[in-house]
Amino acid sequence: MSRPRPPLVDCDIHNELAPGSLRPYLPRRWREYDETYGNRGDGGSSYPKGAPRAARTDAWPPSGLPAGGDLDFMREQLLDAHDVRYGILNCLSKANRQQNPEYAAALCRAVNEWQVEEWLEKEPRLRAGITVPYEEPALAVDEIDRAAAHPGFVQVLLLVRTDEPLGRRRYWPIYEAAVRNGLPVGIHFGGGRANPLTGSGWPSFYIEDHTAMAQAFQAQLVSLVVEGVFERFPTLEVVLIEGGFGWVPSLMWRMDKHWTRLHDEVPHLTRRPSEYVRDHVWFTTQPIEEPPDPRHLLTVFDNMGGTDKILFSTDYPHWDFDDPDRAIRARLEPETRARIFGGNAMALYGLD
Secondary structure, three states, rough: OOOOOOOOOOOEOOOOOOOOOOHOOOHHHHHHHHHHOOOOOOOOOOOHHHHHEEEEEHHHHOOOOOOOOHHHHHHHHHHHHHOOOEEEEEEOOOOOHHOOOOHHHHHHHHHHHHHHHHHHHOOEEEEEEOOOOOOHHHHHHHHHHHOOOOOEEEEEEEEEOOOOOOOHHHHHHHHHHHHHOOOOOEEEEEEEOOOOOOOOEOOHHHHHHHHHHHHHHHHHHHHHHOOOHHHOOOOOOOOEEEEOOOOHHHOOOOOOHHHHHHHHHHOOOOOOHHHHHHHEEEEEEOOOOOOOOHHHHHHHEEEEEEOOOOOOOOOEEEEOOOOOOOOOOOOOOHHHHHHHHHHHHHHHHOOO
């Protein structure tokens, strides 16, 4: 008799907007603005032409909606097919990338109302991140406090490429609001507006974009730790989404080494940097590092301090989707597999 499969939680699903989806949720003033001026500010990554919206070719539903835009099709292709207990929606709209802050705030509110009406209220297995205009923290806080009243929202969603490092004090009101509402802060691959994804400028090729985005995650993690965000907000929980984690051990070693010599520069840090990372930061699996010898992934886990901060994700409906039956090639103990594929997320997001 086979053992029952532990609950599966997918921590990175993308629900996609179709043209016109937000019009019912925008005030007349912003509908007219959109018609007259439209989107200004999207400097994000370009998807390959061969994979529009970065989607799997089989993920485009017969309804004509975009991949990730048809709830019934998503149910069939993802939630039911893989017996997903819960799925966390991370909507990658252009709402939070606008140059006009008031327009960005209106779009973010519309995205969140659309998520409630079209996704959360229709599918009990789904939860979602709150889309916020994070470059305008005061407006982001207003939206966090408003949207958090709905139980379907389980985290605050930011993108990893920001105007300034996320440890800077200008972003602290967002963390304060997240803690006040009992929500983790998710930081997802991508971003827009000004800064390139590397410290050396824009890359030439898509493969560089896809690989080097991990540099942005590393810079943000160093900033959050060293600027003292976790000292100021000792209950803050951060999830790094779609940034990998094979680089985490060496980054912790590097920060700890420099802290032993330079900690008098940052007396607000009362612990070694690696301790903040281990206590406050979670990592999703897709795209998971795949060393030639799968056992080396287990060494990464050991050097991260264990697997209690690893969250499974598929990245549905994108082209590099990870099937839960084939995502991790290393041999995992049943207890470890249960934690990664569901238990850690159930605990973090307070799921039953």
